[in-house]
Amino acid sequence: xxxxxxxxxxxxxxxxxxxxxxxxxxxxxxxxxxxxxxxxxxxxxxxxxxxxxxxxxxxxxxxxxxxxxxxxxxxxxxxxxxxxxxxxxxxxxxxxxxxxxxxxxxxxxxxxxxxxxxxxxxxxxxxxxxxxxxxxxxxxxxxxxxxxxxxxxxxxxxxxxxxxxxxxxxxxxxxxxxxxxxxxxxxxxxxxxxxxxxxxxxxxxxxxxxxx
Numbered sequence: 001x002x003x004x005x006x007x008x009x010x011x012x013x014x015x016x017x018x019x020x021x022x023x024x025x026x027x028x029x030x031x032x033x034x035x036x037x038x039x040x041x042x043x044x045x046x047x048x049x050x051x052x053x054x055x056x057x058x059x060x061x062x063x064x065x066x067x068x069x070x071x072x073x074x075x076x077x078x079x080x081x082x083x084x085x086x087x088x089x090x091x092x093x094x095x096x097x098x099x100x101x102x103x104x105x106x107x108x109x110x111x112x113x114x115x116x117x118x119x120x121x122x123x124x125x126x127x128x129x130x131x132x133x134x135x136x137x138x139x140x141x142x143x144x145x146x147x148x149x150x151x152x153x154x155x156x157x158x159x160x161x162x163x164x165x166x167x168x169x170x171x172x173x174x175x176x177x178x179x180x181x182x183x184x185x186x187x188x189x190x191x192x193x194x195x196x197x198x199x200x201x202x203x204x205x206x207x208x209x210x211x212x
Contacts, residue, residue: 002196004034020048022055029061034198038068056082056089063095067102075099093119094132101140116140131157135166142177150174165194172203181210 008031014024025048032041042065045052052058059082066075076099082092097119104112117140123133134157141150154167154174161167172187188204191197 002034004031007031008035020051022051022058025051026055026057026061029058029065033065033068034196036198038065041065042069056086060091060095063092067095067098070102072099072103090123090127090130090133093123094130094136097123097136097140101136101143113140113144117144128160131161131164131166134161135170138170138174142173147177163194165191165197165200168194169197169200169203172207176203176207176210179210181207185211 008028011024011028011031014021015028018024025044029041029045032038032044042062045058045062045065048058052062059078063075063079063082066072066078075095079092079095079099082089083096086092097116100112100116100119104116117137120133120137120140123130124137127133134153138150138154138157141147141153151174154170157164157167158171168187168191172184172191175181175184175187185204185207188200188207191200192204
């Protein structure tokens with residue numbers, strides 16, 4: 001629902017009861033991330049180093065935060081540590097693709113975009129139910145101006161996951177790209193009803209702007 005301030009107050013109560021409750025630590029970091037307090041979230045993780053070192057989930061969360069800050073070198077380093085411990089960790093394989101994609105925006109696009117695409121294709125090949133693999137493959141194809149392939153991928157994903165907020169958002173992005181903001185708006189609204197995310201709200205605003 002995006003009620004991050006209320007969520008933060010509640011999660012702090014849980015941490016008063018048990019400061020080492022990893023799920024609560026995870027949730028607080030995600031809440032701070034939702035509040036765009038990325039540096040504060042990283043600081044909080046660093047303050048809980050003993051829990052961090054025991055939890056792949058918290059390590060993965062730090063990778064996400066580093067990606068948000070575009071500290072791609074640190075994100076890659078921690079992500080590789082996770083993959084060393086667990087080579088089949090699908091979230092970390094996905095994050096590796098995300099890091100490659102982010103890196104392609106700053107250097108060697110022709111090198112890093114294919115590496116990112118390879119990660120997402122491997123994910124889909126090995127686990128067709130991992131939604132982020134489909135969503136991210138669509139994003140790579142769209143960014144590569146492979147519009148027909150991008151549309152095919154998001155249509156397959158929407159058929160398989162019609163109620164997933166990631167896919168609904170990307171379906172809206174495809175429609176917005178095809179200059180159909182009215183239809184795109186419906187998908188952004190559906191995505192936001194399922195899960196509040198700033199990106200979806202930004203996309204909804206873009207659709208409204210094009211309609212006006």
